[in-house]
Amino acid sequence: MGEKTIVALGTPPGESAIAVVRLSGGEAVAIADRMMDGAKSWESHQTHKRIIKDHNGEAVDDVIAVVMRGPNSYTGEDIVEISCHGSMHIVSAVIEEAMWLGAVVAPPGEFTKRAFLNGKIDLAQAEAVADLISSETKLQRSVALKHLTGGLSKRVRKIEEKLLTQLSLVEISIDFSTEEIETYSNGELTEASRWIRKELEELIGSKVAGRKLRNGIKITLSGPRNAGKSSIYNMLLGEERAIVSHIPGTTRDILRERIHINGFTYYLEDTAGIAEAESEIEAKGISVGIEAAAAADMVLFVIDGSVEPGERVYELAERLNIKRKMIVINKKDLGLKVGRKEVQKITGADSVIEVSALTSEGFDELRKWIYSNTVSLEIGKIVKEKIAINLRQAVALKRTMEALGRMEEGVSAGQPAEILSIELREAAAACGEITGRSISDDLLGNIFSKFCVGK
Amino acid sequence: MDNTAFKKNKYDILVVGGGHAGCEAALVASRMGFSVLVITMTINDIAGMPCNPAIGGLAKGQLVREIDALGGEMGRVIDETGIQFKMLNKSKGPAVWSPRAQADKKTYHERMLKALREQRGLDIVEAEATGIIVESGRVVSVEINGGEKISAERVILALGTFPNGLMHIGEKKIPGGRRGEPPARGLTNQLASMGFEKRRLKTGTPPRLKKETVDFSKCEPQPGDHNPSPFSFRTTGIDREQILCYVTHTNKFVHELITRNIDRAPIYSGQIEGTGPRYCPSIEDKVVRFSEKERHQLFLEPEGLESEEIYVNGLATSLPVDIQEEMIKHIRGLEDASIVKYGYAIEYDFFPPHQIYSSLESKRVKGLYFAGQVNGTSGYEEAAAQGIMAGINASLALRGESPLILRRNQAYIGVLIDDLVTKDIDEPYRMFTSRAEYRLLLRQDNADERLLKYAVRYGLLPKEQWKEGIKRRKRVIRAGIRLSGETITKDICNKALKEVGGKEVGEAKRAGDLLSRPEVELSMLEKYLPDGPLKLSGREKRSLEIRAKYSGYIKRQGKMAERFIKMDMMKIPQNFSYMDIGALSMEAREKMEKFKPETLGQASRLAGVRAADLSIIMVMLEKGRKEKRG
Structure with a gap:
């Protein structure tokens, strides 16, 4: 204790422009160094502009890092403070990367505790430090409990039960080998392990989902020129602008911004606009827009409702090759020349909404629509559960998965029960970090109550 | 021999009870140079086996090997009086092999009694201990048969199932410690009146x-x-x-x-x-x-x-x-x-072991030790293990040295005692290999490697008895070094591997690496060693083989253990007042107040104590230290 390098979010949780992730401990600088590509020097008490890459080499964020070498730091240990963009998913990715490199999520009050143990906080404050640990623990527990209700908790408990059963059977083969009772079989053990791993994979979210989380769910604004697409784009950004980070688009023709609706992050794309004209250049523009729309998770097709839309517009809307299609009839403030039902009938859209980018009328409905469609999408389901699992939990579940992977390898390599048991126990211990249950304490009780052992 | 005579009315150490705990306690203490008196109700029941006629078994076999490495008698006695020997779990990996033997009850008793009688400085008296005399918090003497007092600075209580024993056969209830023997009432009730908490357990035996x-x-x-x-x-x-x-x-x-x-x-x-x-x-x-x-x-x-x-x-x-x-x-x-x-079936009193330190000395009365079934355990081996530790620690205390506390990664004995002082005992406690989190380190084959050093350090065994053991360990270690240095050419490697149906290698290999493969046995590999076969006995070879086969996992468990050792090094003073620390959770406060953990490690193993509680204790301990320094 007191020696592992810890990591935690230093600023209040929730979306903000800038968040500070703090590392403290002997490995802090080494971990930061490995996270940040192109690091050359880590002069103490200086700012360093860096790019964080994840272990797959993908860029996570541009950050400013400050190193404070111990003992001249708050905790008395080496500290690295990383200022990154404040999106929840970026913060998660930064912390996750630090954990990947060996840091552990700081237990409640840990920074302050270390500061105290290293003589950085004076003696009179000892009780205050103790109280801080206690209150942060209560807070964390209530948050964790909230996360553990409903479906997620049921799923994790079921995983735990399976682990306990298999571990009991493995242990019976060792501790009660002289008795006539069933023990584990390689087949069932592997089957159970695979089932659990599949379940965990879903809980933690697939790699694709992980990337989506970091980059956001893509919404493309499409439609003819002058329909007011850009106004809708700006309106959607509107109040968000103050708290979102601006990430310049990679394609010149497409503008991208991050927006947040009910805790989800979206990549909002404003395509250059699909022209109605027939020139060749414009035709190319059309195809770019259509391609962008095809790659999107959701498309908002915007039309100008103040004028009678031409055949061409309807044709375009119909041609969009996408799963979820929504027509946004703009310029309601000017009086609409076309009705919802009519548009829906002609284009076969999933739904049609009337808005005014000028007066903001209809935007609440639009946001609601975006949110409910996200949730009903597959990606939405994963994202929702991923949000329910906080990072500490996700890391614990990952450890469970890894241990089970090693156990399956052990089974196929013909390892004996006492080796398989090591991995099963590791898997169970990691799960227990989430549920607070200690399977190794329950083990003998489970064996005695479910199996007829003893002479 | 006169069974009731004892030579003096003052001993260094008194052992009450002549069962498996009492015998080991008495023997080791007198071997450490102290005068010891064993007080037993019936000499005929010295090292008796009221339950099954066997020593060892799963996890228990490991305990016996550990007792032996600490200079205990149980292993030698069963070796001389066993009538059927079996290595259990032979089909499993060697880490969980456990020796077991059917005992000849009568000769086992005779052989153990002989050991006691031949031991210099050890006397036996056939009497009932009826009272403990305590002065200003320390034990000073034991009263026998309701009258005479024998003084001693250290007293080890190894009472077995006698305290308020009550036997049941159908509707019939017979007071007694075991068949045909009266229960011990006076002593337990007196301990209870002194404030020791007692509770009741039950066990049974077949026809x-x-x-x-x-x-x-x-x-x-x-x-x-x-x-x-x-x-x-x-x-x-x-x-x-x-x-x-x-x-x-x-x-x-x-x-x-x-x-x-x-x-x-x-x-x-x-x-x-x-x-x-x-x-x-x-x-x-x-x-x-x-x-x-x-x-x-x-x-x-x-x-x-x-x-x-x-x-x-x-x-x-x-x-x-x-x-x-x-x-x-x-x-x-x-x-x-x-x-x-x-x-x-028999019901009996025991004294829940949160009342003892891990040295087995009681927290309430200085100099008084509890060992065996009185602590809520079951089994001859568990009893003997506590007996030898109580004997060692009572003797060390008389020498003015700190007690020997075996850690969970050192011995099943360590797991046993640590469990006793950190867990609520709701049923008779029996050892299982699954109780040990470092099972691969605690093998029956390496008990002497783990513990013989203590026998040497504390003089638990005469030199001529440990000399050979140490030599053997050295031979195994040297052979291991030799194997990891010796290179076998590719051709010879493949010749050897072919013999056991192993996968071919593409280059020369070190002998140690070959041995770590599951299919390679040392007896086979030896033929191909460039410097000729190892000069080792079968047992030594086996031990070398196990080390090689498990080496990766052994290292991993060793690393895990290192982390917890740090916590076990952080001592918590016994007068530490948990109730005053408002930041601790109520459950943690109550648990810690009851168990009074000696180290942060022990605190961490109490049910209901969370990581945050440990952090808080660390802060308060530091505060205490700083205040002391001024």
Whole structure:
């Protein structure tokens, strides 16, 4: 204790422009160094502009890092403070990367505790430090409990039960080998392990989902020129602008911004606009827009409702090759020349909404629509559960998965029960970090109550 | 010899009880140079076996090997008096092999008694200890037979199941510590009046049959091992003739009989209040709780070479005698068997071990130690393990040295005692390998490697006895170094691998790497060593082999252990006041106030204590230290 390098979010949780992730401990600088590509020097008490890459080499964020070498730091240990963009998913990715490199999520009050143990906080404050640990623990527990209700908790408990059963059977083969009772079989053990791993994979979210989380769910604004697409784009950004980070688009023709609706992050794309004209250049523009729309998770097709839309517009809307299609009839403030039902009938859209980018009328409905469609999408389901699992939990579940992977390898390599048991126990211990249950304490009780052992 | 005479009225150490705990405690303490008196109610019961006639078994075998490495007697006695030896779990990995032996009860007792009698500085008296005399918080003497007092600075209580023992056979209740013996009442009640908390436990034993009335031809014979491995590192070999045990089964009729008469079983009629061990259920318990099982295995174990008694392992019961008779009659092979002794259940008092330190000294009274069943454990081996530790620690205290506390990664003995001082004991505590989180480190083959150093450091064994053990360890280590340095050419590697059907290699390999493969055995590999075969005994080779095969996992467990050792090094003063720390959770406060953990490690193992509570304690400990420094 007191020696592992810890990591935690230093600023209040929730979306903000800038968040500070703090590392403290002997490995802090080494971990930061490995996270940040192109690091050359880590002069103490200086700012360093860096790019964080994840272990797959993908860029996570541009950050400013400050190193404070111990003992001249708050905790008395080496500290690295990383200022990154404040999106929840970026913060998660930064912390996750630090954990990947060996840091552990700081237990409640840990920074302050270390500061105290290293003589950085004076003696009179000892009780205050103790109280801080206690209150942060209560807070964390209530948050964790909230996360553990409903479906997620049921799923994790079921995983735990399976682990306990298999571990009991493995242990019976060792501790009660002289008795006539069933023990584990390689087949069932592997089957159970695979089932659990599949379940965990879903809980933690697939790699694709992980990337989506970091980059956001893509919404493309499409439609003819002058329909007011850009106004809708700006309106959607509107109040968000103050708290979102601006990430310049990679394609010149497409503008991208991050927006947040009910805790989800979206990549909002404003395509250059699909022209109605027939020139060749414009035709190319059309195809770019259509391609962008095809790659999107959701498309908002915007039309100008103040004028009678031409055949061409309807044709375009119909041609969009996408799963979820929504027509946004703009310029309601000017009086609409076309009705919802009519548009829906002609284009076969999933739904049609009337808005005014000028007066903001209809935007609440639009946001609601975006949110409910996200949730009903597959990606939405994963994202929702991923949000329910906080990072500490996700890391614990990952450890469970890894241990089970090693156990399956052990089974196929013909390892004996006492080796398989090591991995099963590791898997169970990691799960227990989430549920607070200690399977190794329950083990003998489970064996005695479910199996007829003893002479 | 006069059994009641003792030479003086003052000893260094008194041991109350002559069971497995008492014997080891007395022997080790006198070997450490102290004068010791064993007070026992009946000399004939020294190292008796009121339950099954066997020593060792799963996890227990490891305990015996550890006791032996600490200079204890149990291993040597069973090596000399065992009548069937078996290495259990042989089909599993060597980390969980466990030696077990059927004991000849009578000669076991005689051989242990001989050891006590021949031990210099050790006296035995046949008497009942009726009181403990305490002055200003320290034990000063023990009262025997309600009168005479014998003084000593250290007293070890190894009372077994005698405290307020109550036996049950059907509706009949007989006060007693075991069959035919009166209970010990005075002492326990006096301890209770001194403020020691006592609670009740229950255990049971099966009927014994007359050997010549059992038809073994109808049962399945169970032979021992061809080459018995001794328990003691000091035993060179066992070449005694071995007996057979037999297996038979209960059946539907017997189960129905039990079900019909279940209201006459004391555990179901409410007559018994103590909690019995779930791992050692009575036959009535098994039939009720696992009604889907059509039969239960019964082991017929002779109680000795000359003994006329057969122990029916698996048929523990407290049903009335007529039902016991009826049951036996309907078991295959036992149709004509006559019962020599009926099975019974016994309730007894124990002193929940949160009242002792991990040195086994009581927190309440200085100089008073508790060992064995009084601490809520079950089993001869568990008792002996505590006995030897109590003996060592009482002696170390007299020498003015700090106690020997074995850690969980060092010995099953460490796991046992640590569990006792950190867990609520709700049923008789028995050792299982699954209780040890560092199971691969705590093997029966390396007990001397782990513990012999303490025998040497504290003088638990005469030099001529440990010399050979140390030499053997050195030979194994040297051979290991040799193997990791010796390179075998690619061709020879493949020749060797071909012999065992292993996958070919593409380059020369070190001998140590080859040995770590599951299919490669040292006896085979040796033929191909460039510098010729190793000069090791079979046992030494085995030990080398296990190290090589498990090396990766052993390292991993070693690393895990390192982390927890740090916590176990952080001491918490006994006067630490948990109740005053408002930041601690209420559950943690209560647990810690009850158990008074000696280290942060122990605190971490208390149920209900969370990581945050440990952080808070660390802060408050630091505060205490800083205040002291000023």
